[in-house]
Amino acid sequence: MKVIRNVQLDLARFRLRVLVASLLVLLCFGLLVARLIYLQVLRHDDLLGQAENNRTAIVPIVPNRGLILDRNGIVLATNYSAYTLEITPSKVPNLAQTIDDLAQLVEITPRDRRRFKKLREEGKSFESIPLRSRLSDEEVARFAAQRYRFPGADIKARLFRSYPYGELASHVIGYIGRINAAEKEQLEESEEAANYRGTDYIGKLGVEQSFEAQLHGITGVDAMETSAGGRATRRLSSQPAIPGNSVRLSIDIKLQKLIEDMYGDRRGALVALDPKTGEVLAFVSKPTFDPNLFVEGIDQDSWQGLNESIDKPLLNRALRGTYPPGSTYKPFMALAALTTGKRSASTQINDPGFFMFGGHRFGSPENERGGIMDMHRAIVESSNVYFYTLANELGVDTMHDFMAPLGFGQLTGIDIHGEVRGVLPNQEWKRSYFKRPEQQRWYAGETISLGIGQGYNSFTMLQLAQATAIVANNGIKHSPQLVLATQVPGSQVIKPVAPQPAVDLGFKPGHVDIIRRAMVGVTQDGTSRRVFAGAQYLSGGKTGTAQAVSMGKNERYNAARMEERRRDHALYIAFAPADDPKIALAVIVENAGFGSTSAAPITRRAFDYWLLGHYPNDEDMALVRKGQASAPVGQPLMAADVPWPRGSAAAVPLAALPPASAASAASAASLPVQ
Numbered sequence: 001m002k003v004i005r006n007v008q009l010d011l012a013r014f015r016l017r018v019l020v021a022s023l024l025v026l027l028c029f030g031l032l033v034a035r036l037i038y039l040q041v042l043r044h045d046d047l048l049g050q051a052e053n054n055r056t057a058i059v060p061i062v063p064n065r066g067l068i069l070d071r072n073g074i075v076l077a078t079n080y081s082a083y084t085l086e087i088t089p090s091k092v093p094n095l096a097q098t099i100d101d102l103a104q105l106v107e108i109t110p111r112d113r114r115r116f117k118k119l120r121e122e123g124k125s126f127e128s129i130p131l132r133s134r135l136s137d138e139e140v141a142r143f144a145a146q147r148y149r150f151p152g153a154d155i156k157a158r159l160f161r162s163y164p165y166g167e168l169a170s171h172v173i174g175y176i177g178r179i180n181a182a183e184k185e186q187l188e189e190s191e192e193a194a195n196y197r198g199t200d201y202i203g204k205l206g207v208e209q210s211f212e213a214q215l216h217g218i219t220g221v222d223a224m225e226t227s228a229g230g231r232a233t234r235r236l237s238s239q240p241a242i243p244g245n246s247v248r249l250s251i252d253i254k255l256q257k258l259i260e261d262m263y264g265d266r267r268g269a270l271v272a273l274d275p276k277t278g279e280v281l282a283f284v285s286k287p288t289f290d291p292n293l294f295v296e297g298i299d300q301d302s303w304q305g306l307n308e309s310i311d312k313p314l315l316n317r318a319l320r321g322t323y324p325p326g327s328t329y330k331p332f333m334a335l336a337a338l339t340t341g342k343r344s345a346s347t348q349i350n351d352p353g354f355f356m357f358g359g360h361r362f363g364s365p366e367n368e369r370g371g372i373m374d375m376h377r378a379i380v381e382s383s384n385v386y387f388y389t390l391a392n393e394l395g396v397d398t399m400h401d402f403m404a405p406l407g408f409g410q411l412t413g414i415d416i417h418g419e420v421r422g423v424l425p426n427q428e429w430k431r432s433y434f435k436r437p438e439q440q441r442w443y444a445g446e447t448i449s450l451g452i453g454q455g456y457n458s459f460t461m462l463q464l465a466q467a468t469a470i471v472a473n474n475g476i477k478h479s480p481q482l483v484l485a486t487q488v489p490g491s492q493v494i495k496p497v498a499p500q501p502a503v504d505l506g507f508k509p510g511h512v513d514i515i516r517r518a519m520v521g522v523t524q525d526g527t528s529r530r531v532f533a534g535a536q537y538l539s540g541g542k543t544g545t546a547q548a549v550s551m552g553k554n555e556r557y558n559a560a561r562m563e564e565r566r567r568d569h570a571l572y573i574a575f576a577p578a579d580d581p582k583i584a585l586a587v588i589v590e591n592a593g594f595g596s597t598s599a600a601p602i603t604r605r606a607f608d609y610w611l612l613g614h615y616p617n618d619e620d621m622a623l624v625r626k627g628q629a630s631a632p633v634g635q636p637l638m639a640a641d642v643p644w645p646r647g648s649a650a651a652v653p654l655a656a657l658p659p660a661s662a663a664s665a666a667s668a669a670s671l672p673v674q
Contacts, residue, residue, distance in 0.1 A: 060198030062159060063217030064489070066244030068173055068207055070253040071279075071484065076173050077163055077208070083135040084158045085143065086128045089120060091152030098150060099131065105146060106139040108132055114299040119178065133160070133296050161201070161295045165645060167288040169256050171316040172249070172416075172482065174206020175291030177298075195219050204294065206316075207247060207482065210416040214486050217244035245486040245495075250279035254644065258609055259284045262602045262616075264625030266592060268569075269317035269461040271480075272585040272606065275469035275575060278478025278499060280414070281583060281610070285317040310565075319414070322422040322458040323588055326544030326595070327382045328573045329453030331515050332467060333390055334375050336402040338511040342393050345375040345514045351385035358445045362388050379518035380526035382543065384452050391451025396442060399450060400426035405477070405505050406467040408459050413479035413500055422463060425456035454547060464573060464586035471515055472540070472575035472584045475507035516540055520578045528572070531600040533631040537611055538578040541603065543595035544571035546588075567591040570627075572599035576607045583610050592627050601629040608636065615639040 068077035085106060092098050099116075102108060108131065116131045131153075135143075140155055147153075161176050179187070179202050187196050196202075197219060203209035220241030259270050263286040272282040293302050306314050315321060337343040351370045355362040362384065369381065378386035391399065404410055409424025423429070427442040434440050449455035462480060470477045479500040487494045519540030523532040527543040546569045570592040575584040585603060592598035601624050608614040614636035616624065623629040 059222040061220035061222060061238075061241040062198050063219055063241035064159065064243035065161060065176070065217065066215040066486075066489070067246040068215070069246060069248045070251050070256075071249060072252065072254075073248070074253050076165065076169065076249070076253060077161060079159050080162050081157055081159055082133060083140050084130045084156050085132040085135055086130050086154055086156055087116075088128050088152045088154075098153065102131070102143075102150065102153065105142045106132055106135060111299050111301075114301065115297050118300055119297045128154070128156070130158075130296060133158075163291045165253070165257075166290045166292065168260065168645075169251060169253060169283070170206075170288045170291045171285040171318065172206050172251060172256075172283045173291060174208035174210075174416075175204055175294040176201045176208050177204045177294045201295075205291075205418075206416055207249065211247050211483060211486075214247060215244040218242040243489050245488055247483055248485045248487075249482055250274075250281065250484050251283060251482070252281055252610075254639065255606065255609055256282045256284060257645070258615065259602065259606055260286060260288065261621065262605060262624045263589070266598075266625070266627070267311060267317070267590040268588045268592075268599075269321055270585060270587040270602065270606075271318050271461045271465035272583055272610075273465050273469045273478075273480060275473040275478070275581050275584045278466075278469070278481050278502075279484065280480050280482050282585070282606070283318050283482070285315070285319070285321070287311050287313040289313045316418065317588075318461050319416070319418055320420050320460070322420060322460055323569055323571070324455075324457050324546040325453035325459055325464055326546030326569070326571050327384075327452060328464060328542045328544035328571050328586070328595070329451075329457065330379055330382065330387050331471065331519055331542055331573075332403060332406060332408075333387050333394075333399070333451055334379060334518070335471070335507065335511060335515050336394060336399060337375070337390055338514065339402060339507060340394065340398060342398075343375070343390060347374065349373050349378070349383075349386045349389055351378075351383045353385070355385045355388040355448070357388070357392065357448055360445055362448055375514065376518045376521060379515075379542065380521040382527055387451040388448050389451075391447050391449075392444070394451075396447045396450060397426045399447075400424055400429075405503075406470055407463045407477070408457075408467060410463070412462055412466050414462060415480075415482050415497070419462070420460065422460055423456055423458040425450065430456075453544065461586045461588055464571075465584060468573040468575060468586055469581075469584040470505065471512060471519075472581035474509060474512050475505045477503040477505055516575075516578065519575075523574075527594075527596045528600040530630045531596060531604050535604065535608075535631075537576055537607070539574055539576035539607060540578050541572060541574035541600065543600060544573070545569070545594050546571055548591055565591055568593055570595045570598035572596075572603050574600075574603045574607070576611060583607065589627070597630075598627040601627075605632065608632065609639055613639045615642045 065079055067075055067079075069075055085102065087095070087098070089095055099108065099113065112132050116129060119129050135155065143150075143153075143155055163170070163173060163175070178200055179196070183202055187193055195216070195218060199216070199219065203212040203215065208215065218241060220239050222238045223236040255272070259272075259282050263284070266286065268284075268286055270282060270284040271280065273280055289306055293306075298306075338345065349372070351373050353363070353370050373381070373383045373386045375386075377383070394402075400409075403424055409422050411419050411421060430442055431440045446455055450457055466477070466480060481497070481499050483497050485494050485496045519542055520538060522528055522541050522543065523535075523539050528541050532539060532541075548566055548569055568591070570589045571587065572595045573584075573586045575581040583606075585606065587599045587602055589598040589602070605614075605616050605620075605624065608616075614632075615638065616632060617634045617637055620629065620633050620636070623633065
């Protein structure tokens with residue numbers, strides 16, 4: 001009985017163990033099924049995406065940057081594709097040795113090394129940094145054969161920006177450069193972050209910067225299947241890049257070149273406008289710089305040469321340089337007198353050659369004859385005394401309120417970034433500008449100098465050109481416009497850039513006519529009569545001479561004894577033809593003395609080109625560059641017969657701009673898989 005009982009007990013224990021084991025097995029299977037349901041059903045989409053990412057990579061396709069053209073279709077900025085040797089520093093154990101070894105295969109200049117060092121300091125170690133650009137096919141082949149020796153180094157096909165005319169119009173066109181840390185952070189916080197993936201360059205200055213959104217285009221993507229090692233094996237899908245729009249400027253690049261050539265080695269600025277539309281015909285700042293230096297990253301020596309030059313070639317003098325307007329201010333002062341009713345055109349003022357006020361003697365050296373002056377004669381002969389007394393009658397605040405709508409001391413609204421206001425003073429400005437109470441008080445003697453464009457007055461040539469254009473256009477004000485139209489390459493869709501609405505300043509036509517006739521008198525009987533002798537058209541103008549430095553109370557101005565950069569600036573404003581103006585401009589030649597000898601001759605030849613199609617001959621051009629010209633000498637050339645630099649460059653009809661090139665697609669496809 002005892003044996004039977006033990007057997008039954010063992011059997012019961014066995015059954016219990018089987019049951020427990022069965023329950024454990026069922027529980028394990030249940031957990032496995034639950035896990036499968038969780039993975040296959042609940043997380044299906046997420047895991048499918050991860051699996052796809054394990055075998056695919058998204059490669060950005062950088063779009064072709066849009067072209068920049070002048071008003072006649074001449075290409076001013078374009079693109080080309082080239083091979084670049086690049087290094088990712090984080091993947092290179094000994095960077096200096098690697099560069100030395102690479103130099104045995106391809107030429108690497110000291111400038112390449114300096115640029116690489118500068119870009120490395122500005123970038124991050126995991127970024128691919130160009131060491132050498134524009135490799136030849138032979139150099140590419142030599143590297144490819146030895147590629148296994150250089151982990152972290154690679155050859156890439158890149159699109160590069162090219163400015164075919166170098167320094168010509170560089171301040172207008174601007175340049176592109178590598179995206180720096182601040183710009184990258186700003187892009188990442190904007191809605192454009194995805195569009196700049198794979199893009200290393202961005203507009204830095206001029207039209208390249210101001211119209212970046214139009215020029216950049218839309219980045220495309222390639223979905224690539226990759227191996228376990230991350231190498232691309234085949235393309236799964238592709239969304240092509242959309243090239244940037246081409247941008248057509250209002251600038252006439254041949255007029256621009258003529259003016260830049262006439263400056264020679266001198267410094268200054270000139271802005272020419274169409275007074276009826278506000279279109280900018282020329283936008284000159286001298287000296288200039290070569291924007292091609294910045295495309296691949298400028299090296300330290302070149303940057304120092306530009307940035308530390310006493311001539312300040314990086315300063316856009318037309319947009320950001322401010323100067324006293326000198327006697328070119330007088331026609332606007334006269335218009336203020338007529339508009340406010342302070343003086344009529346027939347009011348007569350005696351000019352003995354000086355004006356005494358508050359015990360101080362204000363001179364009038366420009367007017368040689370002196371005598372009784374009405375408004376017309378005061379402008380033609382540039383009488384300082386007439387305008388000293390007028391300034392005293394108007395007062396600083398009245399002058400400010402009249403001049404501001406003309407654009408003085410205001411932003412003109414031109415369609416590129418970086419414009420400065422200059423200074424149009426009044427009592428409120430002085431109180432806010434100076435800190436000490438004794439400096440904040442406005443003195444009556446300070447008003448006197450404002451009447452002849454001196455004192456605190458400080459304006460850009462863009463502002464002075466706009467004000468001249470307003471007078472030429474009978475008081476109708478247009479904002480200066482640099483970009484006329486944009487177009488998607490390969491399409492017929494041209495989008496004109498709408499100008500800002502014109503503003504009628506409400507001047508009486510008779511008052512404007514008095515000023516315009518007096519400015520015509522300047523070219524016929526006044527300070528610029530010799531320069532415009534024999535012109536086949538009638539123009540209006542006004543010379544100006546503006547102090548570059550202040551003179552002491554008892555110090556007399558003597559240019560021959562002064563250091564060149566302390567001498568007076570030469571200015572001229574003008575419009576032509578007088579009866580139906582098609583061009584208005586303002587020009588300054590720094591430290592060049594009288595406007596009639598340095599600034600007016602540039603204007604005469606610019607007008608001859610624009611209105612008559614004439615171009616100065618070599619002898620005449622040499623005289624203009626030296627500041628020794630008057631009326632043109634010899635027989636002028638016909639502009640149509642003058643060879644255009646780099647004659648292979650042709651005008652591109654706006655409706656026939658090229659689509660994205662095959663080189664662009666090849667370049668994008670060759671980018672490393674990320």
